[in-house]
Amino acid sequence: MAFPGFLLALFLLSCLAASCCGVTFSSLQDTLIVTASPQPGQVLKAGEDKITVTWALNTSFPAGIDSAYGTIKVKLCFAPISQQDRAWRKTVDNLKKDKTCLHKIVAKPYSTSNNTFTWTVQRDVPTATYFIRAYACNSADEEVAYGQTTDSHKTTNLFEVQAISGRHVSLDIASVCFSAFSILSLFGFFFLEKRKAKASQTK
Numbered sequence: 001m002a003f004p005g006f007l008l009a010l011f012l013l014s015c016l017a018a019s020c021c022g023v024t025f026s027s028l029q030d031t032l033i034v035t036a037s038p039q040p041g042q043v044l045k046a047g048e049d050k051i052t053v054t055w056a057l058n059t060s061f062p063a064g065i066d067s068a069y070g071t072i073k074v075k076l077c078f079a080p081i082s083q084q085d086r087a088w089r090k091t092v093d094n095l096k097k098d099k100t101c102l103h104k105i106v107a108k109p110y111s112t113s114n115n116t117f118t119w120t121v122q123r124d125v126p127t128a129t130y131f132i133r134a135y136a137c138n139s140a141d142e143e144v145a146y147g148q149t150t151d152s153h154k155t156t157n158l159f160e161v162q163a164i165s166g167r168h169v170s171l172d173i174a175s176v177c178f179s180a181f182s183i184l185s186l187f188g189f190f191f192l193e194k195r196k197a198k199a200s201q202t203k
């Protein structure tokens with residue numbers, strides 16, 4: 001009866017290995033066709049501009065390849081040029097440790113038909129060069145496949161986001177004007193009140 005025990009140990013070990021190390025990007029199949037509205041090299045303003053993402057299954061794969069797909073998670077990802085010397089954006093094959101795609105765009109139930117989502121670039125998105133990737137996840141929320149708007153080297157069809165911080169000046173001017181206006185109106189009301197008080201006193 002040593003054999004079943006050995007098998008059980010092996011089974012337990014493989015479970016442990018699976019839960020300890022997570023899914024690797026290199027193990028995923030590129031089965032999704034992902035397209036997005038930004039033109040190559042286009043500069044989008046964070047907090048203002050919108051991105052429309054479309055995704056669908058690449059039908060040249062055998063039918064049923066998508067049988068385990070439960071949800072699609074669309075993410076905004078750093079291009080290699082914006083990862084240089086930035087360990088906090090590093091690409092790691094283990095997806096649990098990967099920092100390539102830090103910004104979530106949307107998560108939706110998987111559907112074979114053409115899927116579209118329009119997203120306003122969030123204000124907290126930093127200035128960088130990006131592409132978009134979609135992961136297909138199974139019911140255990142593990143990535144099983146992907147698709148992206150760039151090639152496998154992440155060099156084509158990239159776009160840029162300009163963060164809000166580069167445009168503080170106009171915001172500052174607006175807030176200074178607003179404060180000046182509030183102070184002036186405060187004095188104005190004070191003055192009017194005084195005159196009113198004086199007027200009622202002289203009556």
Ligand SMILES: *[C@@H]1O[C@H](CO)[C@@H](O)[C@H](O)[C@H]1NC(C)=O
Binds near residue numbers: 033058059060061
């Ligand atoms: C679909 O998948 C096939 C096989 O991997 C690939 O050759 C083809 O370029 C893919 N089509 C698109 C539009 O990405």
Ligand SMILES: *[C@@H]1O[C@H](CO)[C@@H](O)[C@H](O)[C@H]1NC(C)=O
Binds near residue numbers: 056112114
């Ligand atoms: C998705 O759209 C393309 C072109 O817009 C069309 O050729 C294709 O049949 C559509 N696929 C599905 C599954 O609806």
